[in-house]
Amino acid sequence: MGGGISAYKTLDLIRRLRERGASVRVVMTNAAKQFITPLSAAALSGDKVYDDLFSLTDETEMGHIELSRAADLVVVAPATADLLARMANGLANDLASTALLATDKKTLVAPAMNVRMWLHPATQRNLATLRAQGMLFCGPADGEMACGEYGPGRMSEPLEIVAAIEAALTTSTLLDLPTDLSKGMARSASLSGRHVVVTAGPTHEPIDPVRYIANRSSGRQGYAIAQAAHAAGARVTLISGPVAIADPAGVKVVHVNTAEEMLGAVSAALPADIFVAAAAVADWRVDAVGATKIKKTSADPPVLRLIENPDILSRVAHLASGRPRLVVGFAAETDDLEQNARKKLVQKGCDLIVANSVAMGSTTFGGASNTVQIVTRESNEPWPEMSKHEVAAQLVGRLSQMLDNTL
Numbered sequence: 175m176g177g178g179i180s181a182y183k184t185l186d187l188i189r190r191l192r193e194r195g196a197s198v199r200v201v202m203t204n205a206a207k208q209f210i211t212p213l214s215a216a217a218l219s220g221d222k223v224y225d226d227l228f229s230l231t232d233e234t235e236m237g238h239i240e241l242s243r244a245a246d247l248v249v250v251a252p253a254t255a256d257l258l259a260r261m262a263n264g265l266a267n268d269l270a271s272t273a274l275l276a277t278d279k280k281t282l283v284a285p286a287m288n289v290r291m292w293l294h295p296a297t298q299r300n301l302a303t304l305r306a307q308g309m310l311f312c313g314p315a316d317g318e319m320a321c322g323e324y325g326p327g328r329m330s331e332p333l334e335i336v337a338a339i340e341a342a343l344t345t346s347t348l349l350d351l352p353t354d355l356s357k358g359m360a361r362s363a364s365l366s367g368r369h370v371v372v373t374a375g376p377t378h379e380p381i382d383p384v385r386y387i388a389n390r391s392s393g394r395q396g397y398a399i400a401q402a403a404h405a406a407g408a409r410v411t412l413i414s415g416p417v418a419i420a421d422p423a424g425v426k427v428v429h430v431n432t433a434e435e436m437l438g439a440v441s442a443a444l445p446a447d448i449f450v451a452a453a454a455v456a457d458w459r460v461d462a463v464g465a466t467k468i469k470k471t472s473a474d475p476p477v478l479r480l481i482e483n484p485d486i487l488s489r490v491a492h493l494a495s496g497r498p499r500l501v502v503g504f505a506a507e508t509d510d511l512e513q514n515a516r517k518k519l520v521q522k523g524c525d526l527i528v529a530n531s532v533a534m535g536s537t538t539f540g541g542a543s544n545t546v547q548i549v550t551r552e553s554n555e556p557w558p559e560m561s562k563h564e565v566a567a568q569l570v571g572r573l574s575q576m577l578d579n580t581l
């Protein structure tokens with residue numbers, strides 16, 4: 175934990191991780207202790223807090239080298255400009271930087287700093303160094319800062335960091351499912367040299383300048399797929415409708431609002447080896463969008479005439495030339511999951527459908543986990559309930575295998 179105002183969010187991050195069964199050991203810099211007391215961090219982590227490089231008692235209990243290696247993953251949150259600079263230059267002048275230099279584990283960094291500090295060439299140079307070393311990043315997000323400025327530099331929200339942690343841990347244990355599922359799957363997913371285009375999130379279809387039609391898609395599954403494809407070495411373009419998720423690091427993100435904009439962005443992003451349509455694209459849009467806000471008058475309420483949106487998935491799957499080798503669709507169904515998914519597979523012309531149930535009471539929309547069936551022309555495979563990141567990692571493994579088989 176570095177020293178920044180967003181350190182208060184790290185306390186919640188510790189709580190969220192513990193809720194999910196993780197054990198968390200906290201190392202604080204001196205600056206972090208100006209913002210958060212070690213007592214709070216210890217109470218929430220249920221463990222002592224480490225902060226002193228030269229503590230004899232700490233060294234006899236757990237040496238600083240062991241401290242850096244006993245974990246499955248090292249998370250730096252908040253990663254201040256100073257801490258990033260020290261990491262990029264290999265300094266080891268306190269316990270946190272020493273542990274970071276000595277670790278042999280993956281490191282996930284959640285930066286947080288003032289926007290000018292973030293944009294400064296020195297910080298950007300340090301980031302480039304750390305990225306080149308394979309360090310994983312979550313955020314920062316855009317928004318208003320404690321200092322009153324606006325822009326990139328806010329630490330990602332605790333649940334976003336949890337999702338990034340799950341993704342990092344899942345990709346390292348990729349395809350190690352203790353079930354029959356792993357049998358037919360590639361042992362390691364490699365999409366190196368491939369271009370993967372993913373759509374995610376809802377679309378917003380305007381009614382007038384202030385109102386729109388939307389749906390409950392959170393974008394989490396699509397973002398997880400983009401992250402997993404990136405982790406497997408692909409060049410990834412993520413075309414996203416409006417969501418409340420930070421752009422994944424290393425992925426080119428194109429933000430759109432409407433279905434038509436999404437189609438335009440997908441067409442511009444092609445060619446690709448794989449196209450994954452995870453977005454919940456609105457089926458209809460308003461025919462005549464009001465140029466000004468529709469007024470509430472005493473007369474009858476307005477009647478909206480809807481017209482059909484382009485089906486992006488179907489268009490890409492039916493491209494006469496330049497069709498991606500693998501086209502993947504999603505089917506959210508309330509009943510007859512397999513039958514409806516298979517119908518969609520044929521109608522839309524895709525190679526694989528990820529079918530999930532959105533029956534009443536399901537938490538697919540917005541939730542962190544997903545229970546899916548993978549439907550191809552030849553097979554139907556029900557997968558057990560998994561986190562959306564696990565689904566993404568397994569799917570990417572499956573796609574890399576299919577791509578290799580179609581060579």
Ligand code: C5P
Pocket residue numbers: 373433451452453454455456457483484485486487488502503504505506518
């Ligand atoms: O037809 P339905 O909306 O149920 O199909 C879902 C699949 O089709 C998803 O993969 C979704 O991303 C894609 N789709 C699309 N463009 C649309 C509607 C759906 O790409 N206009």
